[in-house]
Each structure stands twice: as C-alpha cells, then as structure tokens.
Amino acid sequence: MKQSLPLRLLLAVTILFFLLLIGLPFWWVISGSFKLPQEIIAREPTLVPQSFTLQHYAKLLDASAYPTYLVNSLIVGLASSVLTVLLAVPAAYAFFRMELPFREGMYRAILLAYAFPGVIVLIPIYGLFAQLGLVDNLLALIIVNTTFALPFSIWMMRSFLATIPRDLEEAARMDGAPTPVILRRILVPLILPGVAAVGVFAFISSWTEYLFASVLILSDDKRTVPVGFAGIIGQYQIDWGLLLAGASLAILPVVIIFSLVGRAFVSGLTDGAVK
C-alpha cells in the first residue's frame, strides 16, 4: 500500500514514540542492574552504562531468598499452566464442537467469570482454604491461578478450534473412532498452537499474580516472586541495584517463553477476539 509522505512521517514518528514508551523503561532497568550503585543514583542519569558490575546479582542470589521465590513461582506457574490446559481444552471442545445441553447459559457464566473481581472472593477463599488445610500451600495458588485463567483460556481456544475443518473429525468418526481418540489423535496435534497459547496465558497470569499469593502464603520459603520480591522492597533501605537486578531476573522467564510461543499467543488473542 502506497502512503503519502506526511502520512509515512506520522507513522514513523508514532512507531518511534511507542518504541521508546515501551523499550526505554526496560532498557534503563536492565542496563541499570549492571551499573555501580553510585551510577544508579547519579544526579545526571546515564543512557549508556559507564560502569559494569555483577554485584547486585551476586547479592540477590546469595544474600536474599530470591532464588527460592523464583523456584516457587516456576512450580506454581508450570502447574497452573498444565492444569489450565487440561481443563480448558476439553471444555472448549465441548462448548464449540459438541452437542451440549445448556450451552448458552454455561457459556455466559464463563464470560462473566472472566471479568470477575478476584478481591470480592479473597476473604471467603481464604476461609475456605483454611478449612481445607490449603493455606500456606503452593497448591492453593495453583488452584486459584487456574480458576482465574480458565474462562479466558476457554474463550481463546474457540478461535483455534474454528480453524480445524469439521470434515476431518467426521471422517474419523465415520471410521468408528470414539471421541476421546479423535480428540487425542487428530485434534490435539492440530490445535497445539492453541494449547501453547493457553499454556502461556496461564503461566503469565500465574507469574504476575500478587493478590492471592500475598494472602494465602504465610511462610517466606513458600512465597512467589511478586510477593517475595515486594517484601525485599521494604526489607532493606531502598537498594535500587538489588531491585533492578531482581526485576531483570523476573522479566527473563516470560521473555524466553514469549520468544518461543509469543506468535501463537498473539494469534489466539486476536483471531477470536470480540466476536
């Protein structure tokens, strides 16, 4: 598509604006995590680091419980991700591909659950989990994170299921294959991008969750990164180097995952969006 010169200029300026808006803060934080303390708090901030040190990372990994938080977050994130996929994929299949009684009502309930304010059920969930002996247990976070990732995941699977021709299933059905076999052998391989997208979504939501993790976990060695790390902010007199190193490390896992399956995730988000 040909664009006029002023329009192309406007486009370039806008691209630059968003590039700086998103990129610059991350650049400052990540490059800052390698600066010496005196450069971090210098009156004249530097865009390009003038010093290099790994002391903040060393301190973070040796002297704080940050590694424990990372491990806990990874456990909770991966488990929530797997559980969400296991629950969302069959449910979405039933919703969008099978004959299901009360479909409309159930689907509406799912959509409603998506925008549900978690804080409203925070107190009763705490009470309920206390009764079940789940307080201060990572399992509690896995359950809660799956709950909140589930509605959006089911909705997101819809666009992936829609891309698979029904003839394929029906041919297999004519050959007498039972539905679970069809699902496992034919559909799952085809909707793997969708499964990846749901898995990534659940992992990210779990990775960033703060509210429930701050209430349901009591002991320090079970904390996840958002809560444990937030504790570090207040613990020491603000040690920016330490915090910047911690922030950079917390960015790393989601960036790695996103560079592997980010595209599938984005197409899941946009292909089925708001229909």
Add this chain to the structure above:
Amino acid sequence: MERGFPKPRTKEAADPGVGGQGLRRRRLSERKLALLFVTPALGLLALTLLWPLVLAVDLSLRDVRFIGKPGEFVGLANYTDVLGEARFWQSGLRSLIWVAGNAVVQTALALAAALVLHQSFPGVRIARVWVLLTWIVPTVVVVIIWRWLLSNSGGMINPLLVQAGLLEAPVGFFSSRESAMTTLVLINSWRWFPFVTLMILAALTRIPGDLDEAARMDGAGAWQRFRRITWPLLQPTLSVLLVVGTLLSFNVFDIIWLTTAGGPSGGTQTLPVLIYETAFKGYELSRAAAISVLTGLALMGFAIAASRSMTREEGA
C-alpha cells in the same frame, strides 16, 4: 452434526428402526461426553468463585473477626455501617475516577498503536508480538521500573522533564493525592494498553480492505477514511472493550498497593484497596465482606445496564 453424513442418513431412511435408534444413542452418549468435558472446568469455577460468593454473603451478615470462628449473626448491621461511612463513598468515587482515567488513556494509546500495527512496515510482525512486553511482566516489576524512574534518586523522568523545560524543578510524583492518582493511572495504562491494542487490531483486520480502497479511489483523504469508515466500524468492538476494560481495571489492586498502598492520605484508595485494608490490616472481615458484596452488586448492575444498552444500539 448430520450435515457430513449423507450415507448413514439414507440408510436410516430405509431402515428407520435400527439406524434412528443407533444415532439417538450416539447423540445421547455424545451429550454425556460433552458434559463430562465441561464438568471439571465448571466444577472448579463453582468451587472457587460461586461458592465463595455465597460464603461472602454469609460472612457479611455476621460479625467475624477471625477466620474459622463462626461469628454472631448481625443481620444487615455491617451494611448500614459501611453505607454510613464516608470512607466507602470516597473509595467508590476514587474507583470511578480510576476506571474513567484508565479508559481514556488506554483507549487513546491503544487506538494509536493498533492503527500503526495495522500498517505494513519492516518488523511489524515482531512488533505485534512484543508490544505485549509491558503486559507479560509481573506487576511488581512494573512497580519497580516506575518507582525508580520517577524517584528523585537516579530516576530519569524528573531530569528529562526539567531538561525539556516542562518542569522547573524535580517533583514528587506521589506526594499529593491528585498527582499520585494521575501517575498511577498512567503507569497502569502503560501496563494494560497493549492488551487493548491487540483487541482493536483484531477488529481492524476484520474491516474489509476493499471498503477503504473504494474510498481512496473516490479521493477520500486518510483522516476522512478513518472518520467515515474505520471509526464507525470499530464502534461495536470499542463498546465491548469498554465494558470488559471497565471491569478489568476496576479489579486492579496490586499496582496501587505496591506503589502507594492507597496513599498519600487515602488519595489512591480505590474499593479493592479498601476491601484489602479492611480485611487484612483492620481484621474486620465481615465489614470487608459487606463492602465486597456491595461492590459486586454495583459491578453486576453496571454489566447488565451496559449489555442492555449495547443490544438496544444493535437493534436500532
């Protein structure tokens, strides 16, 4: 389902007894299987959302100070207490300001970003994925990024604004109620606008390209085409996003809590912050539950009213 089965159906017609029954039996088992597939998901939602909602109502009618102790039944006393408190109404007002501010800033940013990402330029496919960067990192990281950048010890924003001549001297972005609220709205929008961007981008890709092309052939300028074609066709998406976005940004707790903890002097204490504080700082669990229930009712009212007005618009 029957569409793809021309053969079995003819057989069925020839021998309705056997084929019909077989089909019916299979349909019945498919329905059972479908129910089996949705049950675990719905069961979990019922256990962790629906049931706690019932518990919240029960809790709000009692006087519970400690989790696990049943507490005396006090009827609507918690509700009259809460409704008589200025704090509750002030927090409600702050939540309104919060939601409205986020809606304006995020829609503006997201619309601009989506229009850009809808064009073709080198690297656009990568940009469509990585625009989400601020949305995939933990809130606590967002909070640290901005607390540092806005701080007066090594923060970049103050020197930048002073150099650009926009500020005379460095300011404390969280020192007054108004500026704390404004700053938080901007930070939260920075985190969330990419998500809205992708939703709008999805709607843009569904607008048929030949419509735009035809208008261009007729000599319509870029602005005219946006005003007359793109904007009206985006309306349905934008109104859905407004409803979902309102609920989602209403829910935001962690960014506020970790940045200002509701301060200074309550200036950023929205309803979720008030609920959290009442329950886990003041240990007034029942009162917090009453605020939760009132909040839930208000949001439900909003959602119903919004979806009604949307269906009405569609009908008109």
